[in-house]
Amino acid sequence: MLMRLLCEVSIAQKTMSAIKGLIGSIIILIILGLVGCVRPTGYTKSASSFLTGVKGYGYSDKRINDDEFSIVVLGNPSTSKARAAEIALLRAAHLTKEQGRTNFVIIKQKTETTEKAVTMSVPLFVGGVLVPVPVGERTDKEPMAILLIRPLPPQPAYPPDALNAAEVIEHLTKHLE
Amino acid sequence: MLWSKVGTNELHEALRLSLSQYGFLSTSDVAAPFRLEVFLIELKQPPGGYTLIVTSFIRYKLTRSRDDQVVYDDVITASYKATMDDAFAAIHRMKLANEGSIRANIAAFLQHLHSLNITKSLIQ
Numbered sequence: 001m002l003m004r005l006l007c008e009v010s011i012a013q014k015t016m017s018a019i020k021g022l023i024g025s026i027i028i029l030i031i032l033g034l035v036g037c038v039r040p041t042g043y044t045k046s047a048s049s050f051l052t053g054v055k056g057y058g059y060s061d062k063r064i065n066d067d068e069f070s071i072v073v074l075g076n077p078s079t080s081k082a083r084a085a086e087i088a089l090l091r092a093a094h095l096t097k098e099q100g101r102t103n104f105v106i107i108k109q110k111t112e113t114t115e116k117a118v119t120m121s122v123p124l125f126v127g128g129v130l131v132p133v134p135v136g137e138r139t140d141k142e143p144m145a146i147l148l149i150r151p152l153p154p155q156p157a158y159p160p161d162a163l164n165a166a167e168v169i170e171h172l173t174k175h176l177e
Numbered sequence: 178m179l180w181s182k183v184g185t186n187e188l189h190e191a192l193r194l195s196l197s198q199y200g201f202l203s204t205s206d207v208a209a210p211f212r213l214e215v216f217l218i219e220l221k222q223p224p225g226g227y228t229l230i231v232t233s234f235i236r237y238k239l240t241r242s243r244d245d246q247v248v249y250d251d252v253i254t255a256s257y258k259a260t261m262d263d264a265f266a267a268i269h270r271m272k273l274a275n276e277g278s279i280r281a282n283i284a285a286f287l288q289h290l291h292s293l294n295i296t297k298s299l300i301q
Binding site: 049052053054055060064070072074107108110112114115116117118119134137144146148 | 182216218219221222223224225226227228229230232234236250251252254256258
C-alpha cells in the first residue's frame with residue numbers, strides 16, 4: 001500500500017514537471033509571438049539603461065557647439081529608415097521651438113542600418129527552476145537616423161533651405177501617430 | 178556603469194596619435210593651415226550578449242584657417258564586432274568593440290584625407 005502511494009506521488013511529480021515545462025514553452029511562444037508583432041518605434045525619448053548606460057529605442061539629442069545640435073534616433077527592427085528620419089526631423093522642430101526659434105537648417109543628415117546580435121535561448125527546467133539555455137544568435141537590423149541642425153536666430157528673411165518648425169511639427173505629428 | 182564609454186578626450190588623443198602617425202599633424206599649433214574639429218555624435222552599444230557590435234558616428238569638420246572655408250564636413254560611421262573568441266568577459270569584449278569601432282572610424286577618415294590631397298603636416 002505504501003509502495004503504491006509512493007509510486008503515485010512519483011508519477012504525480014513527473015506529470016507536474018511535464019506540465020510546468022509545457023507552460024514554460026507556451027509562455028516563450030507567446031513572448032516570441034509578441035516580439036514578432038512589435039510596433040515600429042514612435043516619437044519617444046530614448047531611455048538609458050541604469051546598469052549599462054545603453055540607450056533604448058527613440059530619439060536623443062545634444063548640443064555639439066554654440067548653435068548646433070545633434071539628434072540621434074534608434075529604431076527597433078520593425079522601424080523603417082524613413083520613419084527614423086522623420087522622428088529625427090520632428091525632434092529637430094521641437095528642439096528649435098525649445099530654443100525659442102522658429103526656423104532651422106539641416107547641416108548634415110544620415111541614415112544607417114546597424115546590426116545587433118541577439119542571443120536566442122530556450123527555457124529548460126533544471127531542478128525545478130526555469131533556466132534560459134542559449135541555443136544560438138541572430139542578427140537584428142536596427143535603423144538609425146542622425147541629424148545635425150542649427151536653429152536660426154530671428155531674421156527678416158530666412159534662407160531658402162530653412163525649415164519652419166511649426167510646419168514640420170504640424171505635418172509630422174499626424175504622420176507619426 | 179557596466180559598459181565602458183569613449184570620452185571626447187580619449188577620441189581626441191586617439192585621433193591625434195593617428196594623424197601624427199600618418200604625418201598629417203602639424204608640429205606647430207600656430208601656423209597650421211587647417212583646423213580639425215571632431216565630435217563623437219553617438220556610440221551605439223548593445224545591451225549585452227555573446228557577440229557585441231559597436232557602431233560609432235563621428236563628425237569630422239576640416240576648415241582652412243586662411244579663409245575659414247570648410248573643406249570637409251561629414252559624419253563617418255564604422256562598426257566593430259567582438260566575439261567570444263576575442264574575450265570571454267563581456268566587459269573586455271565591449272572595450273575591444275569600442276576601441277575597434279573608433280579605430281575603424283578614424284581609419285575611414287584618414288582614407289578621406291588621402292583622397293582630399295591634403296598636404297601632410299598641415300592639420301591642427
